Amino acid sequence: SQKIEQNSEALNIQEGKTATLTxxxxxxxxxxxxxxRQDPGRGPVFLLLIRENEKEKRKExxxxxxxxxxxxxxxxITASQPADSATYLCALDxxxxxxxxxxxxxHILP
Amino acid sequence: xxxxTQTPKHLVMGMTNKKSLKCEQHMGxxxxxxxxxxxxxxxxxxxVYSYEKLSINESVPSRFSPECPNSSLLNxxxxxxxxxxxxLYLCASSQVGGRDGYTFGSGTRxxxx
Numbered sequence: 001s002q003k004i005e006q007n008s009e010a011l012n013i014q015e016g017k018t019a020t021l022t023x024x025x026x027x028x029x030x031x032x033x034x035x036x037r038q039d040p041g042r043g044p045v046f047l048l049l050i051r052e053n054e055k056e057k058r059k060e061x062x063x064x065x066x067x068x069x070x071x072x073x074x075x076x077i078t079a080s081q082p083a084d085s086a087t088y089l090c091a092l093d094x095x096x097x098x099x100x101x102x103x104x105x106x107h108i109l110p
Numbered sequence: 111x112x113x114x115t116q117t118p119k120h121l122v123m124g125m126t127n128k129k130s131l132k133c134e135q136h137m138g139x140x141x142x143x144x145x146x147x148x149x150x151x152x153x154x155x156x157x158v159y160s161y162e163k164l165s166i167n168e169s170v171p172s173r174f175s176p177e178c179p180n181s182s183l184l185n186x187x188x189x190x191x192x193x194x195x196x197x198l199y200l201c202a203s204s205q206v207g208g209r210d211g212y213t214f215g216s217g218t219r220x221x222x223x
Contacts (some may be wrong), residue, residue: 006125016140031209032209034211034212041198041219042216042217043151043200043202043214043215043216043217044112044200044212044214045214046211046213046214049165049209049211056130089152089153095166096158096160096165096166096206096207096208096209097143097155097158097166097208098155098212099155100151100152100153102151102152103152105212
């Protein structure tokens with residue numbers, strides 16, 4: 001069956017360092033992959049989308065990579081700040097819908 | 111307008127009540143979605159509307175009844191819910207196919223007593 005796995009349930013990173021989150025998937029070949037941020041009690045907020053033919057995408061301090069051979073996406077936040085603390089969800093497209101991974105709770109420590 | 115607006119923000123209902131959740135967007139999106147999210151879990155897809163027609167029902171119990179009156183509005187009618195249906199209900203919209211990302215509302219926190 002198809003699986004989406006985000007490697008860490010929670011991740012603590014010191015302020016100013018780069019946070020790297022991982023999303024792995026199996027038994028599937030998505031055309032694109034998305035990353036969202038979710039704060040407690042709020043809806044997810046779209047951050048970045050990367051297509052299968054793209055290796056890397058950047059937006060300000062955010063960078064996403066997509067390796068279709070490894071079936072993996074990495075999400076990087078550089079120069080991390082306490083305000084970046086949130087749950088980050090990866091999502092893959094499947095049959096006109098997106099399916100979310102379980103998310104990684106990121107804590108940026110001052 | 112780049113928002114998806116959901117009302118009410120909070121709802122407490124008894125198991126015999128009938129209530130409705132409402133969602134509105136004015137971004138010109140022709141796909142709209144209902145997701146259910148339990149605490150510390152990812153959002154789970156319930157329904158997809160594409161061009162105002164129901165295109166996906168993820169085997170949701172009939173006590174949840176979606177409706178899409180027009181391209182800007184999405185409703186979720188609730189009847190005879192169970193306490194385990196208590197959750198955050200999220201509405202989202204996107205271009206059909208979703209390949210530019212989804213825009214989510216802030217959700218309705220539903221408690222069934």
